[in-house]
Amino acid sequence: MASANSLREKLEKISPSEKTEQVIVQYFANPLLYELGFDDLEIRPQFETGCGKVDFAARKNTEATDIFYNSQKNPYLFLEVKSRTYDLSEGSSTYEEAVDQVKGYLSRERSKSAKWGIITNASYIQIWRKHGKVVHPATANLSINPDNIETIVRDLRNKLENYERALTICVYNNKGGVGKTTTVINLAAALAAKGKRVLAVDFDSQGDLTRSFGLSPGEITLTQCLKDPKIDVHSIIQSLSYPINNRFPYIFDSTLDISFDIIPRDPELETLTDSQSLAYIQKGTR
Template sequence: MIRDIEWNHILDSISNDAHEAIIRNDFVEPFLTALGFTKTEWFPEFMTGKGADSVDYAARKNSVGDIFRDTKTNPYVLIEVKGRRTVAGAQINLANGTSKYKETKEQIKRYLLSPKCQTARWGIITNATHIQLFRRHEKVIVPATSNYLIKKDNIAQIVSQIKNLIDNPPRALSVCVYNDKGGVGKTTTVANLAAILAHLGKKVLVIDFDPQQGDLTASLRKQEGKVKLSDCLINHKIDIHNTIQKFQVKFKNPPTLKNIFDLIPSDSALEKYMEPGEQAKIQGGSARLKRLIEPLLEEYDYIIFDCPTNWTFFSQSCVYASDVVLIPTQHNNFASLKNSQKVIQKYIPEIRDKRDDGRPVALPIFFNHHKPTDAAMKRTHDFIQSLLTTSSGGINKDLLPYYYPKASLGSFDKSIFSIPEYAIVASAGFSGIPAALTHKIAHASYLALAKEYFL
């Protein structure tokens, strides 16, 4: 199918001044054909169900008695198209970092979350100069490819890659819980988030990649197994599946032993890889963990990493292996807020440049162990305001959504999601059972966390 399309001729025929209608007809419709969709399997100006919003194209494979062009239900792929110039003659640039790219990216994310697009798994933006694929996993939308600059010598490869991803969607969303500041409840968040997601019927794997403390492993009353994660870093013949243990809970009423989630525990041999000389023995460096978990992506709905605080090989590996980074902070902890900015603006982009596929992305911060007072919150918001203020005195609009995700030009909403402070959450380590499974209020709080960010 891809070979039948003369991409060189198509690209030559589209002028630098082409308006949107030309891009649709001459590029996007052949592109849809190359993805394997027939003309009865796509529909232009698809109404998303959110006000008057319509996405330029929606597509889905037909089934017996269900022709997408006729039923216009349950789209699978959405495409938002831009021209190379506006009707007024202004250039449209979809390169990374441009205002039009940011606007179009937000547009496709809004469409993917719209009422009539709940079945859509993929979103694409393009103007036949740039093209990027986005993946939706429940509530989370992440890039699935780089934002490619289209050329004659790469267009066939780009189309092939996008088609392969759309035809073979990964099951898991990988999540790293990280802040470059200790004591903010990363491990507690991992355990309780995993427990809640599992309670909701999701298949969850937790990986403890903290070489020194291994607090998650200890808090769940687990120990390293005969086959260790440290072994897998070096020995490519070892099956990662052999490191997985079941975290089970004995319930009294009714008496039952129930599997909650799976765990790859930390192990004592990981600590030696804190030394640069030992790290050099790991083929692929910080990319090794990502490659290790690739066989597991089709077996779980969520893979969640617990890692150490400092920006070391271990935390870099977990961020590298993740689609998204969830950042716990504390409203009364100056360093946790300051360091979250470093994670968002420095560390995550550093990994994203190495991966070159648009991932990982940061999720908005949340307050952990939250017990606010009016005076403390005023101080907190004043400090966040200072983080957001640019050298010219304006607001850093790129950073704003990570601190105040509900803020807009019309309403500067300072709402930040928070998990209240509960003694039962901190003391749950003594029982070996995450508080979200045993404590009603803790359960409600972590359920709210899961819904806020993931579901």
């Protein structure tokens, strides 16, 4: 990929302690936007979000009459650029500030159409995704260098062009009896009643969620599916449907049954140690 190599070459030219944001803009941020598939008329520098100016906003031009550079309407992606001396390592207070900044940009009325926020200082890069009112990390905060930039940019572009529309909500707490299972059941039912497609996954070794619906795993289990990348995840999903107890007609207008999908817990799951589970994930199976 010749063009990504040129991004690599540009990255090589930036000093590890580059203090000037403008250098990062010119040698990294602008070429990065080109690599992510935007051209000059699809990129607007210093875009006013209603919560301050973000370094770049971008959006594909779909009609000849609506050129984003001119109209500045319906931004799709924001890119916030920092100098290399601005610490973007995770946990630093400056990283937290930059994250808050991008969340702020994405949450304004003027940015309603914006789905993505990227933060970079040419040493780190992280992309955030907005889903409704929730802004969540779509990648880890990735450390970048000339050797990995090509792969990272390819993955980012892939994410932008084929983004997953599902929002994953994890209900987790080490303390017992605090309402985790109850939350999952009610959240799944409420979202389903509002017309969302919901998949509940029982990763709890106790399997209360699975038991509360009187389910047991089918022929293929969650553990087998996690271990074997050839198993199609659809083969372990079960569908539930039950009449709605509509005590909240002002919230749910549905008179239909509530339906959502569930992946039941299976007893073998707890035999997987943390390191084994991690190994399966690192192998890229799931």
